[in-house]
Amino acid sequence: MSLYEKLISYTDSDILPMHMPGHKRNSEFSGALPYSLDITEVEGFDDLHHRTGVLGELSARMAKLRRAAAAFPIVCGSTAGVSAAIRAMTHPGDTVIMVRNCHKSVYHAVELCAVKPVYVFPPSDEEFGFDYPVEPEAIEKALEENPGAKLVILTSPTYEGMVSDIRSISDIAHSHGARVFVDAAHGAHLGYGVSYPSDALSRGADAVVESLHKTLPAMTMTSALYINDEMNSEDFERALDIFETSSPSYVLLASVDRCVTLLEERSTELFAAYRQNLNMFDEVISGLKVLQVPGHTSELNVFAFDSGKIIISAKKAGIPAGDIAEKLRIAYHIEPEMVCRDYLVCITSICDTKESLLRLADALLDIDLSLAESKTPLEAPLTYPKPRISMSVNEAMNLRGEYIPFEAASGRISMTYLWAYPPGIPIVVPGEIITQQVLDCIGKMKKSGIEVRAYGTNKSGEIFVKTETEK
Ligand SMILES: Cc1ncc(COP(=O)(O)O)c(C=O)c1O
Known part of the structure; x- marks a missing residue:
């Protein structure tokens, strides 16, 4: 059994x-x-x-x-x-x-x-x-x-x-x-x-x-x-x-x-049907004019791509992905997996039917009709600044820290992780310096509705950093 x-x-x-x-x-x-x-x-x-x-x-x-x-x-x-x-x-x-x-x-x-x-x-x-x-x-x-x-x-x-x-x-x-x-x-x-x-x-x-x-x-x-x-x-x-x-x-x-x-028992059959459904999805969304779905509406020049992931961007319309996620949610009752500033991600699987993928494709076509290419497209995509490492996490965790306002944190050593969840990839790791680029990046994320989380924040949203006097 x-x-x-x-x-x-x-x-x-x-x-x-x-x-x-x-x-x-x-x-x-x-x-x-x-x-x-x-x-x-x-x-x-x-x-x-x-x-x-x-x-x-x-x-x-x-x-x-x-x-x-x-x-x-x-x-x-x-x-x-x-x-x-x-x-x-x-x-x-x-x-x-x-x-x-x-x-x-x-x-x-x-x-x-x-x-x-x-x-x-x-x-x-x-x-x-x-x-x-x-x-x-x-x-x-x-x-x-x-x-x-x-x-x-x-x-x-x-x-x-x-x-x-x-x-x-x-x-x-x-x-x-x-x-x-x-x-x-x-x-x-x-x-x-x-x-x-x-x-x-x-x-x-x-x-x-x-x-x-x-x-x-x-x-x-x-x-x-x-x-x-x-x-x-x-x-x-x-x-x-x-x-x-x-x-x-x-x-x-x-x-x-x-x-x-x-x-x-059924992987061959189920994955073949999934492939067919994804191909059908690609065919339907090939009519998109403004929305972009890299890897589906255009080739991605990478080693390999899992086309079960649907990355959607309204960059050409100058619209942050959060607005498209909101439309999908409210008007079409479709909940995406992850929303960043420049794109959102939907996850599909062998359990998606032809109908469910068609529903997503139709919603995208519909949203696309309401969009026009903007003369002022979004600024350059948001990427995390390269870290400036001052000490290891384990060293940092054993030092004395203090809470200070975010805006005053430039140049200070973080004693906490900072990330947006999802995807849960750190912008800053304990022991790294909170540079002005980090603060700018977080500012832009917050402005586009993306919450940045940290363990070491107190009730007033201050951040936990190494005390300046600590040796
Ligand atoms: C890349 C990556 N690794 C690990 C995990 C953790 O997986 P789990 O949620 O199964 O614990 C996640 C969760 O989102 C993830 O995105």
């Missing part, structure tokens, strides 16, 4: 649950929530941290699908997988080569694991501002300049669907004695259909984390970590034991099981 079938059979039976969770699967208290299936590690249901039964079988099936040496189902999101992978692949004090546009979970892991990041900067699109895939040559240069670096960490695909050349990056890293960890939180669906970019593990990465919940039919918080046969799976087991709950949700695990079964 698969985990899902076993769970249904257990919860349909007359077994009296004298165990967690406290709702006891009593429908009187569940509302629309799946209390009826919600158990944790009861007898016969294996242990997520010592998988020898039904979860062991599920892990083996996942590994087979990805041709991995080992797979680890995760129910605490890729966030836990990222921390576990970085912990398993480094020792405190190691140097890691890290692409700057990593998600906050990578920064937190770097901080927790006390490794030393050396940043590599990907090129960005001149028209829209989003990052392109990182260039293998940039990784090579960083490895040459930092002999002994242990790990290369990068995001591929990015939130916008930019896929890096993992094969070349892995070959380069391995020739320098470094390993490669890919945060493929947005890439759980890659590699399944023809005409999609392949997944990172099959391109030579040593460990890859994928959020099943982002682009596959699986519940929120489900994720997977895959490793190749050069890795010691014990290290990853141990690290996951640190970062993951000891009371995993079987509703979530059953959702992983269902997702894996679907991929085993």
Whole structure:
């Protein structure tokens, strides 16, 4: 029996649950929530941290699908997988080569694991501002300049669907004695259909984390970590034991099981239909006059692009993406995934139907009709200024700080991360100087309705910086 079938059979039976969770699967208290299936590690249901039964079988099936040496189902999101992978692949004090546009979970892991990041900067699109895939040559240069670096960490695909050349990056890293960890939180669906970019593990990465919940039919918080046969799976087991709950949700695990079964049985058919639907979408939006959908209405000159991501810009009309998001939301009841100043992103998946993609395409055509090309297009796209690093995160976190108004922060050392969420990529990391360019960038983001968050802000919105007297 698969985990899902076993769970249904257990919860349909007359077994009296004298165990967690406290709702006891009593429908009187569940509302629309799946209390009826919600158990944790009861007898016969294996242990997520010592998988020898039904979860062991599920892990083996996942590994087979990805041709991995080992797979680890995760129910605490890729966030836990990222921390576990970085912990398993480094020792405190190691140097890691890290692409700057990593998600906050990578920064937190770097901080927790006390490794030393050396940043590599990907090129960005001149028209829209989003990052392109990182260039293998940039990784090579960083490895040459930092002999002994242990790990290369990068995001591929990015939130916008930019896929890096993992094969070349892995070959380069391995020739320098470094390993490669890919945060493929947005890439759980890659590699399944023809005409999609392949997944990172099959391109030579040593460990890859994928959020099943982002682009596959699986519940929120489900994720997977895959490793190749050069890795010691014990290290990853141990690290996951640190970062993951000891009371995993079987509703979530059953959702992983269902997702894996679907991929085993129907991936070819489902991804072929998805491709067809995306092609149809591209055909319909080819009539757009003002709105731009890079990668769909125009070619993107990048290593590879996940065309399941729909990036929409009204730049030609001189309109910030937030206004288009608002129109989609209010007039068409379509909620995008992420809104930046210069573009917004919609995520599609095999679960989108022809009708749902047509609805988005029709809405875009309709909005397009109401737009005219502006004589004053938006200014140059917003990109984050290069960081000025004063000290490491771990050094900064141990110093004394004070709250000061944002406007007065120019030149001060930040003791907090600053980012917009999504995408959760830091503009500033603790230990970096808050330059005037940083303040200008944040000002522009705020002006276009994008909220910039920081842990270290107090109720009056002041920012936490290193005290000037601190030595
Ligand atoms: C690039 C990237 N990595 C990691 C994560 C964390 O994934 P999860 O939400 O599954 O914890 C996210 C979340 O948005 C992400 O965008």
